[in-house]
Amino acid sequence: MVRLTLAQMRRSIGRLSAAGIAILIGTAFLTATLLAGTVINRITTDSIAAQFADSDLVVANGAGIDEAGLEEIRGTEGVEAADPQVMRAFELVSGSKRTYQVVVPTASDPRFEAQEVVEGAMPARSGEIALPSDVAERFGLALGDTVTVVRSVWTPSAEGAAPEAGAPTEEGAPSEDATAPADTATTPDEAAASAGEGGDAAPADEPAPDEEAPAGTFVDTNEKLTLVGTLDDPMGAYAQVGGAGVLSNEDLTVWEAESFVPGDSATSYNAVLVALAPGTDLEAVRSTVTGSLGGDTKVWTSAEYAKDQAAQMTGGEDVFTYVILTFAAIALLVAALVIANTFQVLVAQRTRTLALLRCVGADRKQLARSVLLEAVILGLVASVAGILFGIGLVQLALTVAGSMDLGIPLPSVVQVTAVAVLVPLLVGTVVTLVASFSPARAATRVAPLAALRPSDAPTLSSGAGRVRLAISSILVVGGAGLLVLGVLLGQQGSAEAGLLAATAGGAASFVGVLVGAIFWLPKVVSLVGKVLTGSGSTAKLAAANTLRNPRRTAATSTALLIGVTLVAMMSTGAVSARMSMNNELDGRYPVDVSLATDGYDEYGGNQPVELPQSTIATAEKVDGVESVVPLTATSVTVPLDGNDITFLARGVDPGAATALSRDKKAVEGLAPGTVVVPAGVAESWDISTGDQLVLTAAPLPEDANPEGTPATLEALVTPMGGRALLVTPQTLEGVATGAPVTTAWVGLADVNDAASVVPALQDALADSDLPIDVTGAAVERAMYQKVVDTILGVIVGLLAVAVVIALIGVANTLSLSVIERRRESATLRAIGLSRSQLRWMLAIEGMLIAGVGAVLGILLGILYGWAGASAALAVMGDVTLAVPWRDVALVLVVALVAGLLASVIPGRSAARTSPVEALAVD
Known part of the structure; x- marks a missing residue:
């Protein structure tokens, strides 16, 4: 055999x-x-x-290694050098360009230095910094140039002074609005963690609950540093955080000490790098250090520690x-x-x-x-x-x-x-x-x-058992019920449970559809063929051929159905997520883009810096920008809960703001005598529409006695994002005479072009003498669009493999049909069917099988995509269900063309066969 x-x-x-x-x-x-x-x-x-x-060893402890433990390691026999692994993040500013840059201290031993110097040298004294080559190039910096590092310094409040917005209250707890900006109220530890580092320094201990925390706040301090070297990271040591700069140990130690609230414990480290003297027994040092530090201390080789950290990153x-x-x-x-x-x-x-x-x-x-x-x-x-x-x-x-x-x-x-x-x-x-x-x-x-x-054309049984029908019905009905339940749970705020139920329901119902395809899919293909092909004999034969072997037709079309359904589902889910996200962003931000010199100071408290008219003119000339509206600004105080709370107030023309706003409700009702209060601020300070707020010009560092008259205004709470209050320019001028233009709102001609217009706008403003903060819905929209499109492209590309295999199945089916029907084809040729008609019959058959599978897959994919989006996205607000018409049309066209191409070789084979030769086959 x-x-x-x-x-x-x-x-x-x-x-x-x-x-x-x-x-x-x-x-x-x-x-x-x-x-x-x-x-x-x-x-x-x-x-x-x-x-x-x-490094030879890495000493790690979940509870942290303090300075005493570090000295213990350094004093161990055989240890030549030991450095704590420290990583911090600071804001780096040069002209109008700024970024958050991760930095590490200079190494005490060359064996601890992961980066190589491209030009210059490593920092050797205070006031020096080395940066990654790409960062220096992006900022246009050369050796010897000055770069500004913005760091947070804990500053105690003056005795008896009312706390600033966001500063700790007398009890030591933050005030309700949490008004210290995220970038200025973040400790170095938190900043490093946000940059992606999880193993540098353990957070400082918080004061005990019964201890009184000192009153004060974090204040930004600018440090001018000289660029002394550019760096290369050949092994990608800091690739996960976008590269690391290097500071002197002296600077980093002082800055860290000044960033702690008095009473916090000293810094402790999660990992310490160890270099051994030549000839030292590694295992002996490992045993000694483990015993001397005790607790949960583990001493690894660098390879062992890397594997452990990688496992923690992925949950094992x-x-x-x-x-x-x-x-x-x-x-x-x-x-x-x-x-x-x-x-x-x-x-x-x-x-x-x-x-x-x-x-x-x-x-x-x-x-x-x-x-x-x-x-x-x-x-x-x-x-x-x-x-x-x-x-x-x-x-x-x-x-x-x-x-x-x-x-x-x-x-x-x-x-x-x-x-x-x-x-x-x-x-x-x-x-x-x-x-x-x-x-x-x-x-x-x-x-x-x-x-x-006699050797008739082979046929296979087309029947399907009742058990299959029962299983299919149970799966479809039960899965549909779970799918609906998932959508309802998602709309009620249970996103995880809703997504789980929707996923299970979608999978069950889809399996039910596939199991029961033998009962209905061939009939659908034949019916579509009869409806679309008219009365031509060739088309009728093609439609009838799809019923000759229902099992094969169902299997072939089902294979395509799987791939197309998944592609359509992911595309529909992605476009629905994008539309829902866009609507949410429109509600959070009043305009597409905001250009500001005070974007990092929406809490007020600093001297406003005027936005140059040249900057506004430059923005107006960028392709894709439809309009630019300037806004004045100043810091004001508002009496709330017994304290004068400082806010930033902006003045804008109501008509221009309404015309520019994507969400009209954000600026609705703005008029003389009113103040628009963002919903987040209103919730923090228990402000309601109709409340009377008294705005008074706030004393600023360079203007101790501002000119102006306090104004009592009616509050209008709107869904506008941010923390700044909004009034008319005339109202703001009355409160603070000479309030400068610090902001400009930018409206885009087509918000869907945000991914291209926003970078062009940022590039156009890059040469400004002042740092310009570019924020707004379009900025986030551009970022999320890129992420969504990238993920969708990868997923669709992977699923395309299944579609390609399915289309191979269509070609296979047609080829086998030609072999099966050789005698039948010969008979048709003998009674007058031409070669072109025979080829066209197979082409119609291929397009019917591929087209019906694609259309049904698209319909199922849209249904599942909508259900998944409703279940997963309902927690963020109203979900907008959309259809990716371009993707749908592309999939359908590809399926039809592939079905047509799949018939070419079988058609040529059938047409080449002589009728006499085919009829002679047993």
């Missing part, structure tokens, strides 16, 4: 090619996923280990690999449908051969083993080819990425693991074997007498 099986495979090599290609793509995808996961894990581990440079799980494996599983599922379809037809094609084998003594088990052996051989060969192809793809990706200088340590050669080879080989073979079970059973049911019957 083995020789017979191999002989049959050689005769059917053309028919097996499509199934082999399907499994090849699936296993290549799986192999590439596993190898990519290995590469990413290695990059992550190497990047973390790079922070430790050439390779999340990336698991996510991509999901898409690989989808591709293999679609491949299994194509393979099962192929083997079903192969068995049907060999009906007379199998019957003859039964006549000469072959039993049922031998026939079944023959089909299964054929599947195993096909699975092994295609899987091996897929593994080689997948390895080649990853190697090509590494080669291309390595030439792009991405700033991360990329391996030059792909590291092939046993798992990356054995798992795809096993999965590919098993999937092919499982897909052949049903055809193998069909082979055992061939009667010996079938060999004596």
